[in-house]
Amino acid sequence: MTKLDILRFPDKRLRTKAVEISTVDDNLRTFVADMFETMYEAPGIGLAATQVNYHKRLMVIDVSEDNNEPLCFINPVITHKEGIEVMQEGCLSVPGFYEDVERAESITVKALDKHGESFELTTNDLLAVCIQHEIDHLDGKLFVDYLSPLKRNRIRKKLERAEKELTGQKNRPTANL
Numbered sequence: 001m002t003k004l005d006i007l008r009f010p011d012k013r014l015r016t017k018a019v020e021i022s023t024v025d026d027n028l029r030t031f032v033a034d035m036f037e038t039m040y041e042a043p044g045i046g047l048a049a050t051q052v053n054y055h056k057r058l059m060v061i062d063v064s065e066d067n068n069e070p071l072c073f074i075n076p077v078i079t080h081k082e083g084i085e086v087m088q089e090g091c092l093s094v095p096g097f098y099e100d101v102e103r104a105e106s107i108t109v110k111a112l113d114k115h116g117e118s119f120e121l122t123t124n125d126l127l128a129v130c131i132q133h134e135i136d137h138l139d140g141k142l143f144v145d146y147l148s149p150l151k152r153n154r155i156r157k158k159l160e161r162a163e164k165e166l167t168g169q170k171n172r173p174t175a176n177l
């Protein structure tokens, strides 16, 4: 089992559009297990492959209290959307920030499971919102894209500063005259 590194906004790699997966094999299942481990340890309720710099259409979700309802979606496609719901969202790639986002309240999604079997799921509320959030990642989209440019830039600047402090690459001038 391997815990994977999660890319953080505004990393450009989060803007990559993921490609479809053609074969579901043991290698992929190992990667899926690593994604679940990474998500549970974060802890988070959803993780898209894009966030761990793997640009294929794969995401894992578990919105249960006890982390015992793992859902794996390969090549997910939303086939139906209904209603509107505003929910406060966060993201492992945007740590520390939570904002209201408007999405469909109820959806039907079609995907392959980790055995390569096709399934369809109709759901609402948190799970429906989470599925839409994770599919956005596979298309290079983040929840901050739904916010005003002002809010988004504030978040970007705070995360850029935090990143510089973390890597010790703070670019300070040697002389301030």
Ligand code: QAP
Residues within 6 Å of the ligand: 042, 043, 044, 045, 046, 047, 087, 088, 089, 090, 091, 092, 094, 095, 096, 097, 126, 129, 130, 133
């Ligand atoms: C997406 O997000 C989601 O800021 C999944 O410091 C979230 O798992 C969809 C997390 C809410 C719908 C509603 C965020 C962990 C986890 C943070 C997550 C943080 C630590 C976010």
Ligand code: CO
Residues within 6 Å of the ligand: 090, 091, 092, 093, 133, 137
């Ligand atoms: Co996210």
